[in-house]
Amino acid sequence: MRILQHIVIVLLAGGVIASCSSSQQSTQEFSAPQQEQSPQSNYYTTAFPHKDIHDKLKDAQQSVVRIASSGFYDSFTFEGRAITLPDIKTNALKDIATSKISTEESTSGTAIIIDRNNSSSLLISCEHTIAFPDTIITYYEGNNIPDETYIESISIKKNSSHLVYTSTELKPFKVLATAKRSDLALLSVEFERGNLELYPLEISAGNSNFLRLGSFMYILGFPKSYPIVTRGVASSSESWNDRFFVMDATFNPGISGGLVLATNDNYNSFEWVGMASSSTATREEVLVPHPEGENYSRITRPYTDSVFVQQKTRINYGITQAIPINQVKKILQENRDMLKQKGYRRALEMGE
Template identity: 30%
Template structure:
């Protein structure tokens, strides 16, 4: 025999003579428990119920409303079931990317009068007073999304794998300085840095050699990279992302997401909450993850409310940041100076970028799928097949 109890927070204990399908909801004033009683004990329970009903005249039959609206497509709370095995499996396809750009730098005196229009002239570099080399490095996250012949194809942000070909730096000039005709004179070039090479490596796959950039979308900050795997065994042993393709258009305020990546080089999974869903025509959204450098290209997964399955809804791209101009002493060792006294040595201006933690702008899955479909034919012609990564 099935006995249902309803407790009205305002009126006390009541019994139900007509029971609808009941489900727990925080928006109702009712709670229930269900107990299956032994047949020999059921009569005593019925007598007790009749006794309580006689004392509670105000207690009447109540119907519990079960239809509380449409369930969210993606979960808005932390998953109830254990997801640790799923997370570990997914991370097998998430890789750390390191990119180093090598530059040759030419330094010019101010008297040489080199301007921006001289940058592309070969004879300009004969005026350099010195030449030296320096490097720039970047780190980010990439996810293995497909196998193609003996290549693995990964997705990341374009800014993670891109360096400018040429960097031009200028001397500071007085704003009042003018040319012969009273117009502001052209800025004088101090140094020019030209990129001569770039090395692209996947951190935990160094023996497979550098990767190649096979496709990119600078506007949406998406890049596809490919690394050649020399033997079939290693190729088959590498895990491919196996979660379903999600729909960012169905994300809501408060949707719960996981973010996989390598902030500061550490292998980490973070949780975040969605804000401002469908903020643009590509179903863009914001998340509040506390991200650091290296998370760019990270995988963003939401959890289906009905099934509990994880789905790919976007890629971490950039944290909001602000910059400020500061005065920096030329001398590197300033520990001996009193920090509350004025500094009289030589200083120069520098720009410091500060990440505004808690505001992250992802690339939506809609933008990624548009990119895949647009590039699919060309990639096939070059021997790269995206397979299941494209939602049909």
């Protein structure tokens, strides 16, 4: 009888243990999905998106537009003549130049719509996409020639034009303010009131101090005039300064001013962390046909007209420098009075 009681007690104890084990396992299985969710961090994620983010990128793209600017110049050359700056200031250029041609310098870029008042929209882009110097001077160089003494050519700007492209209209824009050191420019354009496809950026301005090695970013812009979204990974912060950070996004002319986005909450939302600005490049000089000569397209026919030296830029693809969002906030703060006068309230909030 005692043996039977002992067996029953052991079985009951084993049942209690099994029951506790089963209950604990059930609790763990139920709480597993919660453990997979990492808490929000101030730092921007280094992870690839694990969910569909098409709608968020599409909304951001509605605030990104293509811009183009042109500068028109009268260019004078002084071939074989020892012309200096005092000569330029005391003589009519047409009287001392050996030739004169009209030239055009054009740039294209990207701008971001950040605010709107009753009559116009406020945009921001890179300063280098809209700026043309009033005067461009090149000097003769050589072993026996003093540096920056004898002028080879001088170009005088006559006028310039600035345009915003959308799918429905082409509008001129005005330059409101520039910051050359940070390569930023504030622009103003009057869109048609019925143009509902464009609206100010609704994504919050983040903090570029929370970018780190491996932070994953999306870049929206108009490289080569195409609406493109690309991606990049932040490099080591050791190569950054207060004016730019570096990522491995593919850079093409036209993406300057492009919107750079990152997330710190597992892609539930994005924050605006910067603007694509430039890439590393090398310059080389090449011979080109006469700018105002007839189009030369027959390869088998020797070219006999005048030739000119022109600088070409060769871009080192795969390296993109971006302007931190903290610099964007700075230019908004510096122009606070102007923005307040024009009624750009959201821009004022972004600058705070």
